[in-house]
Amino acid sequence: MSVFTGDPTLAPYLALIVLGFLPSEIWRVIAVFFARGIDEESEIFLFVRSVATVLLVGVVVKIVLIPSHELAIVPVWARVAGIAAAAVAFFAARRSVFAAILAGEAVIVWAAWHWGG
Amino acid sequence: MQPKPLPIRDRRNAKNAPGATEGALSENRDDPDDTLDEGAFARWFCAGARAAFSGPAFYVALSLMGVGGLARAAGFPIGAAMLSTLLVWAGPGQLLFFGAVAAKTAPPAIALAVSLSSVRLLPMCLSVLPMLRGRKTRLATLLAASHCIAVTVWAESLRRLPDLARPTRLPFFFGLATVCIVLTTLSTALGFWLTGSLPAPLGAGLMMLSPIYFLATTARSARSGADWLSMLFGAVLAPLTQSWIGGGLDLPALALIGGGGAWLVGYFARRSR
Numbered sequence: 001m002s003v004f005t006g007d008p009t010l011a012p013y014l015a016l017i018v019l020g021f022l023p024s025e026i027w028r029v030i031a032v033f034f035a036r037g038i039d040e041e042s043e044i045f046l047f048v049r050s051v052a053t054v055l056l057v058g059v060v061v062k063i064v065l066i067p068s069h070e071l072a073i074v075p076v077w078a079r080v081a082g083i084a085a086a087a088v089a090f091f092a093a094r095r096s097v098f099a100a101i102l103a104g105e106a107v108i109v110w111a112a113w114h115w116g117g
Numbered sequence: 118m119q120p121k122p123l124p125i126r127d128r129r130n131a132k133n134a135p136g137a138t139e140g141a142l143s144e145n146r147d148d149p150d151d152t153l154d155e156g157a158f159a160r161w162f163c164a165g166a167r168a169a170f171s172g173p174a175f176y177v178a179l180s181l182m183g184v185g186g187l188a189r190a191a192g193f194p195i196g197a198a199m200l201s202t203l204l205v206w207a208g209p210g211q212l213l214f215f216g217a218v219a220a221k222t223a224p225p226a227i228a229l230a231v232s233l234s235s236v237r238l239l240p241m242c243l244s245v246l247p248m249l250r251g252r253k254t255r256l257a258t259l260l261a262a263s264h265c266i267a268v269t270v271w272a273e274s275l276r277r278l279p280d281l282a283r284p285t286r287l288p289f290f291f292g293l294a295t296v297c298i299v300l301t302t303l304s305t306a307l308g309f310w311l312t313g314s315l316p317a318p319l320g321a322g323l324m325m326l327s328p329i330y331f332l333a334t335t336a337r338s339a340r341s342g343a344d345w346l347s348m349l350f351g352a353v354l355a356p357l358t359q360s361w362i363g364g365g366l367d368l369p370a371l372a373l374i375g376g377g378g379a380w381l382v383g384y385f386a387r388r389s390r
Contacts, residue, residue, distance in 0.1 A: 027236055050344075079325070097334055
């Protein structure tokens with residue numbers, strides 16, 4: 001079954017809207033209707049904040065452990081070392097996002113250059 | 118030591134108290150009915166745009182360049198690649214969509230995978246929308262704002278909005294989001310063209326840019342022990358839920374166990390104080 005059935009010029013856009021946009025946007029729309037009446041200092045707000053943070057870190061862990069093909073050329077220890085270097089630089093430079101990116105990227109690109117297939 | 122700010126409800130009451138100063142924004146920080154004139158709206162929109170140009174817009178634009186390449190590999194035209202950034206505006210969802218189409222996945226399974234990867238948008242919107250919403254904020258404005266929320270805009274909002282006076286938050290937010298979305302839509306097109314011409318090590322570096330950026334901005338916006346605990350639980354539990362549960366259901370399970378656990382620890386810590 002292909003997503004490109006029907007009019008060949010419109011089909012890719014239709015597939016994007018029905019299979020990409022709507023399944024994603026539904027959560028934002030639900031949030032708008034839930035958001036009414038939520039006190040930002042309430043326990044539900046704090047719970048939701050914890051859930052969102054855990055999910056974000058979880059997604060990063062997934063990207064590092066099961067990488068797509070550009071990243072798969074870097075050995076797993078080097079991917080983990082890149083994150084570790086970023087964390088060390090982040091705290092060493094007083095919570096600097098820029099330092100974290102610089103250190104993490106340096107380790108990843110260097111490892112890809114030496115051990116990349 | 119900074120003076121401890123009053124809880125929000127108290128500050129609202131303080132504003133109405135006799136002798137409360139009127140006019141100055143700083144005195145009305147939490148009045149949800151306060152509206153800005155057009156000049157002030159434009160100034161705060163530009164302040165948000167500047168905040169985006171100071172880093173986040175470039176990081177998210179760079180991190181989504183790969184989506185353009187994936188779209189091309191899946192047989193989509195460049196317009197659809199750009200539209201995916203404008204409409205889906207969620208990196209993992211876009212990667213899943215184009216990756217799944219390229220792998221000839223059945224359409225219902227594609228929709229389910231994209232939707233599961235975007236469940237995290239719900240708590241993100243729930244944590245940002247209350248900061249933007251006033252009593253008179255229109256539904257259409259809220260829907261537009263919710264559409265702009267993805268991880269970059271979310272993390273920047275959590276970090277910057279609490280320090281802004283409430284009426285200035287909406288223009289600041291839309292300035293920030295507009296620059297992020299427009300720049301990233303252009304970079305998706307650039308990635309469509311660049312596919313295959315970058316050396317592999319730089320391609321690998323490009324792929325890691327967004328994970329490192331997202332981690333660092335989350336750590337930077339951490340305000341309490343529960344926030345740090347959430348990050349720790351996410352890092353420790355994600356490999357476990359992935360191997361034990363998997364199948365696209367591991368993220369919801371991780372959210373419930375890790376997020377719920379971190380919140381519970383924080384809850385009992387607050388109770389015992």
